[in-house]
Amino acid sequence: MASALSDKLSRLVKEMRGQARITDANVQDMLREVRMALLEADVALPVVRDFVARVKDKALGQEVIGSLNPGQALVGIVHRELVTTMGEGISDINLATQPPAIILMAGLQGAGKTTTTAKLAKHLIEKRKKKVLTVSGDVYRPAAIEQLKTVTKQAGAEWFPSSPDQKPLDIANAAVDYARKQYFDVLLVDTAGRLAIDEAMMKEIRELHAALKPVETLFVVDAMQGQDAVNTAKAFKDALPLTGIVLTKLDGDSRGGAALSVRQITGAPIKFAGVSEKIDGLEVFDAERHAGRILGMGDIVALVEQVTANVDVAAAQKLAAKVKSGEGFDLNDFLDQIRQMKQMGGLSALMDKMPSQVQAKAGAVDMDKAEKDIRRKEGIICSMTLQERRKPEIIKATRKRRIAAGAGVQVQEVNRLLNEFEQMQGMMKKMKGGGLMKLMKRMGG
Numbered sequence: 001m002a003s004a005l006s007d008k009l010s011r012l013v014k015e016m017r018g019q020a021r022i023t024d025a026n027v028q029d030m031l032r033e034v035r036m037a038l039l040e041a042d043v044a045l046p047v048v049r050d051f052v053a054r055v056k057d058k059a060l061g062q063e064v065i066g067s068l069n070p071g072q073a074l075v076g077i078v079h080r081e082l083v084t085t086m087g088e089g090i091s092d093i094n095l096a097t098q099p100p101a102i103i104l105m106a107g108l109q110g111a112g113k114t115t116t117t118a119k120l121a122k123h124l125i126e127k128r129k130k131k132v133l134t135v136s137g138d139v140y141r142p143a144a145i146e147q148l149k150t151v152t153k154q155a156g157a158e159w160f161p162s163s164p165d166q167k168p169l170d171i172a173n174a175a176v177d178y179a180r181k182q183y184f185d186v187l188l189v190d191t192a193g194r195l196a197i198d199e200a201m202m203k204e205i206r207e208l209h210a211a212l213k214p215v216e217t218l219f220v221v222d223a224m225q226g227q228d229a230v231n232t233a234k235a236f237k238d239a240l241p242l243t244g245i246v247l248t249k250l251d252g253d254s255r256g257g258a259a260l261s262v263r264q265i266t267g268a269p270i271k272f273a274g275v276s277e278k279i280d281g282l283e284v285f286d287a288e289r290h291a292g293r294i295l296g297m298g299d300i301v302a303l304v305e306q307v308t309a310n311v312d313v314a315a316a317q318k319l320a321a322k323v324k325s326g327e328g329f330d331l332n333d334f335l336d337q338i339r340q341m342k343q344m345g346g347l348s349a350l351m352d353k354m355p356s357q358v359q360a361k362a363g364a365v366d367m368d369k370a371e372k373d374i375r376r377k378e379g380i381i382c383s384m385t386l387q388e389r390r391k392p393e394i395i396k397a398t399r400k401r402r403i404a405a406g407a408g409v410q411v412q413e414v415n416r417l418l419n420e421f422e423q424m425q426g427m428m429k430k431m432k433g434g435g436l437m438k439l440m441k442r443m444g445g
């Protein structure tokens, strides 16, 4: 998913090494690339302009922490601003009302309303233990009513019958009545969409909204819609008080810039992401991960985030200084590195943030196994004396047997760790400090 553009961004990041703070001069090129990356991800132009201006304000004059260079720091700021704009934290469906809680689905035809209705039904049944009813107000397409019936069954929810000769408003009222009498917790109301914004459609859904007074009015939008998503979002926002967004088809190859545009235009939180055609293809929207996708440089962004969030900057600097001064990188430092890996949420969490092509390459690696391996290494080093950790060369056969027994592993495993440590030590010498990122990347696989 990374493009030539983000390669250029990565290169600019590297070029900024050695500069201590973000200035007007060094930030211009970076901001231009950020702007291009956002446009390429199909974020709408006015949204891009606002966004870049906010980032510039936040970035100028900012000190650069730890082992980051200004380029990396700026990417960190861009990433954080993306996350904030798209909404931090998890916002599930709001059900805080007298049951049945009514959820109205709005959006263009083909956006994924019917599919998402069933996905949400399943989510509410499984995760929130609710009794769920669905109903279709799409009287223009008999097949759409049947479609909802089928997917509702797959979701394990109940479907309320409707037919093309009824009025959407009458269908909805009958469904509410039934839901009340049968003590349903939730009623999901699927609606008709048109291929383009259309006054009749807007009028119909406004009337439905007025009659149903839904606790959630969800705008369902196709992530592949790109720039057009802005106009659609505007029209629906003007017609309805939207309470949330579902971004569908994120399993496609769009960079998902629509998320930023739609969020900015509607002000409504992005609650869920559709990630497959299947009934279980719904995920709680993760702004953090999505920010990396939009920039198309998940690795740098995620690592910058992880570094600033979790790494003990002082410890990292101490380590860098140590390596620079030629002092040995010992097993205690190695242990520190291993522990920092763990602190960052482990390998699989880190891998999640990598761009897809990196993930594909790592596909063959079993993450669970790799994490267990890290824990075993930690165990082995912990079974060594302080002296052994400082001077690994004194670890001969007898000591190896003692360490292996202490850690509950085979001697070969101790040997393997010592070999790996030597390699790492060699690499540290070559890097001469400042290479914490590289080191962590290396350790991440």
Ligand code: GDP
Pocket (backbone or CB within 6 Å): 107, 108, 109, 110, 111, 112, 113, 114, 115, 116, 193, 248, 249, 250, 251, 252, 273, 274, 275, 276, 277, 281
């Ligand atoms: P509606 O017209 O808004 O009700 O849209 P539908 O729910 O009928 O979906 C339109 C098409 O998009 C169908 O072929 C769905 O299977 C497909 N679809 C919906 N959501 C997703 C998704 O998250 N990922 C993928 N790949 N396809 C989806």
Ligand code: MG
Pocket (backbone or CB within 6 Å): 113, 114, 115, 138, 144, 190, 191
């Ligand atoms: Mg439909």
